[in-house]
Amino acid sequence: MGSPQILAWAAIAIGPQGPGLVEPFVDPGYGKVVWAQSPNFNQRPPGTVVDTVVLHHTAGPNLVGTVRWFANPESRVSSHFTVGKDGSIVQHVSTFARAWHAGESILLGRPNLNHYSIGIEMVNIGDGKDPWPKEQVEVVGFLIAHLRKRFPQLRYVTSHEFVAVPKGRKPDPKGFPWKSLEHLGLELIYDMSKRPEPLSEAILSAHRKRQGTSQSLEQQESNVGLGLAVPGLPAEGEAAESRFHREGSGKDTPTRSVDR
Numbered sequence: 001m002g003s004p005q006i007l008a009w010a011a012i013a014i015g016p017q018g019p020g021l022v023e024p025f026v027d028p029g030y031g032k033v034v035w036a037q038s039p040n041f042n043q044r045p046p047g048t049v050v051d052t053v054v055l056h057h058t059a060g061p062n063l064v065g066t067v068r069w070f071a072n073p074e075s076r077v078s079s080h081f082t083v084g085k086d087g088s089i090v091q092h093v094s095t096f097a098r099a100w101h102a103g104e105s106i107l108l109g110r111p112n113l114n115h116y117s118i119g120i121e122m123v124n125i126g127d128g129k130d131p132w133p134k135e136q137v138e139v140v141g142f143l144i145a146h147l148r149k150r151f152p153q154l155r156y157v158t159s160h161e162f163v164a165v166p167k168g169r170k171p172d173p174k175g176f177p178w179k180s181l182e183h184l185g186l187e188l189i190y191d192m193s194k195r196p197e198p199l200s201e202a203i204l205s206a207h208r209k210r211q212g213t214s215q216s217l218e219q220q221e222s223n224v225g226l227g228l229a230v231p232g233l234p235a236e237g238e239a240a241e242s243r244f245h246r247e248g249s250g251k252d253t254p255t256r257s258v259d260r
């Protein structure tokens, strides 16, 4: 497990071929990474500063279910990473690209988290009782610390629950032990009873300026999704939700919006 040969094999086996992907998928093990490309991504707006990590729970019981779902073009959802209960890491989308994990969202006055965040899914059924093993939480911490080297402006770690619009649309990651990430020295924004002040207008204005093309990007997206029927595909969002309901506890809040 974990030799370069095995990793290369895994990367080929779980390529972007979607539902026909080669099985079996093998969890790489604690702290090791395999690439399982998702077709569900697009480009970040030019000039985007990635400064936020959004944490999620998968609402499913195992890593392979999420790997298959994100590899499926019909799901129209993805994240950059998923971390298994044993600390296995799967990367689905380049961190330089825009994964589809947060959906309609806002943080500190800045909408559309997918533009400027990195999404990390964590395997957990999300019933509030499923434990968060030490191995998994540790590896999420290592991963964020590593990402900070690549993105020096990384500053915030938040929850899907906190950023989802409208409020209450998402509950994840339910019961996550946030205190175990305090050592990272980043701002952890997850307490639903505290609503931090939006950033200053000067900062927000600079943010909007950097993402000057985001309007046209959103326009492109709305042409292929957000309630418009795509022939042969189930409605976005609904498909993702219903799949996670089948695989998991069904405790994730149903939504009609799409997490991209």
Ligand SMILES: [Zn+2]
Pocket (backbone or CB within 6 Å): 055, 056, 057, 101, 160, 170, 172
């Ligand atoms: Zn989520």
